[in-house]
Amino acid sequence: MKDELNYVKRSQRDYSMSLKLQIVSEIEKGNISxxxxxxxxxxxxxxxxxxxxxxFGNFDWENQNPTQMAKTPEQKIMELEAQVKLLEKQKALLERQAFVADKKAILFDMMIDLAEKEYHIDIRKNSAPEQSATSNKKNNKQ
Known part of the structure; x- marks a missing residue:
């Protein structure tokens, strides 16, 4: 006699709603096939x-198109307010980074000035840099 597999026929009612929603969410996020x-x-x-x-999903699996459910004005306002807050945070961060970058540029400029005075050398080059011998050969071949 062959070993029989334990086959249990299930219906959709055998799965909890939370499990169904979790599975749908995971598939739509692309975390699992x-x-x-x-x-x-x-x-x-x-x-x-x-x-x-x-x-339960937000994707039209027959036509392979995302379905956009109509949002209420309140939902749209909440989403826009969240976007504004995020953009304000990003703006503040970028302003701080620009401020620090400006201060660094001023500091580096002062350091170069000090080094040029102290060691009597020109660190900043006012003319275009000369080409190396290898790059001259490459340009002549073209």
């Missing part, structure tokens, strides 16, 4: 997962 999901959670049918994606 449908096949991996089936293996990991013991889901027997590919169609079961597709049904959950159609019912």
């Amino acid at each position: 449908i096949t991996q999901t089936r293996k990991q959670y013991g889901i027997q049918s590919h169609a079961t997962v597709l049904n959950w994606l159609r019912k």
Whole structure:
């Protein structure tokens, strides 16, 4: 007698709503594929997962297009306010970085001036740099 596999027929009601939503979210984020999901959670049918994606997901799996649910004005305002806060934070960070960069440039300029005076050498070059022998050969071949 052959070893029989323990086959248990399940329906979609056997899976909790939270599990369905978690699976849909993970697939839509690209963290896991449908096949991996089936293996990991013991889901027997590919169609079961597709049904959950159609019912609970934000992606049109038949036409392969994201579906945009209409947002209420309040949702739009909240999203825009969050974007404004993020942009304000980014602006403040960039302003601080620019301020530090300006101070560094002034400091480096002062250091070069001091080194030029102390050692009586020209660190800054006022003329175009001379080409090396190898780059002259390359330019002559062209």
